[in-house]
Amino acid sequence: xxxxxxxxxxxxxxxxxxxxxxxxxxxxxxxxxxxxxxxxxxxxxxxxxxxxxxxxxxxxxxxxxxxxxxxxxxxxxxxxxxxxxxxxxxxxxxxxxxxxxxxxxxxxxx
Amino acid sequence: xxxxxxxxxxxxxxxxxxxxxxxxxxxxxxxxxxxxxxxxxxxxxxxxxxxxxxxxxxxxxxxxxxxxxxxxxxxxxxxxxxxxxxxxxxxxxxxxxxxxxxxxxxxxx
Numbered sequence: 001x002x003x004x005x006x007x008x009x010x011x012x013x014x015x016x017x018x019x020x021x022x023x024x025x026x027x028x029x030x031x032x033x034x035x036x037x038x039x040x041x042x043x044x045x046x047x048x049x050x051x052x053x054x055x056x057x058x059x060x061x062x063x064x065x066x067x068x069x070x071x072x073x074x075x076x077x078x079x080x081x082x083x084x085x086x087x088x089x090x091x092x093x094x095x096x097x098x099x100x101x102x103x104x105x106x107x108x109x110x
Numbered sequence: 111x112x113x114x115x116x117x118x119x120x121x122x123x124x125x126x127x128x129x130x131x132x133x134x135x136x137x138x139x140x141x142x143x144x145x146x147x148x149x150x151x152x153x154x155x156x157x158x159x160x161x162x163x164x165x166x167x168x169x170x171x172x173x174x175x176x177x178x179x180x181x182x183x184x185x186x187x188x189x190x191x192x193x194x195x196x197x198x199x200x201x202x203x204x205x206x207x208x209x210x211x212x213x214x215x216x217x218x219x
Contacts, residue, residue, distance in 0.1 A: 032207075034207070036210075043200050043212045044154075046206070046207055087154070089208070097144065098156075098208055
């Protein structure tokens with residue numbers, strides 16, 4: 001069974017204080033790893049898809065990286081508007097579905 | 111553009127009443143479609159997925175059912191709602207990768 005574990009559960013940062021969120025996974029044949037941002041009361045907003053170890057993608061202050069066992073979402077010089085819950089999910093080769101972690105709730109304080 | 115539409119945004123229903131939530135896809139054909147439930151402070155729980163018209167797979171036994179009457183339409187239903195059916199329901203699909211609708215907040219009272 002595919003498993004996704006995100007850490008930490010919650011993270012509080014000062015504005016400008018860079019940090020990383022972790023997503024550890026075990027899957028039977030990774031087809032893709034997704035990162036999403038979710039604001040309260042809204043559906044998850046797609047950020048990145050990573051397909052193979054060593055791949056990196058960037059968007060504004062966010063950078064996602066992938067290894068064979070985990071993915072990191074690096075946040076550089078965060079701003080208060082980056083506050084949200086960040087979800088990680090994996091799509092495995094043997095299933096028509098995606099398994100989600102429980103998310104990291106990020107709060108950026110001015 | 112390829113998007114997923116979901117409605118209503120919020121719904122308050124009495125226990126024992128029926129439910130119908132609709133999800134439609136725009137801008138693509140033959141997507142895989144999914145219904146998730148997200149409880150407060152918890153992760154996304156996959157309820158149903160569909161790879162085509164009339165094809166429904168259920169992930170967890172429950173009071174809910176799903177149907178896919180058209181290629182771009184996915185419906186979540188219940189004949190009699192329970193208090194435990196309250197939650198945030200999300201439709202997702204293989205549209206522009208793996209995209210979500212805006213969600214429906216269901217409160218059963």
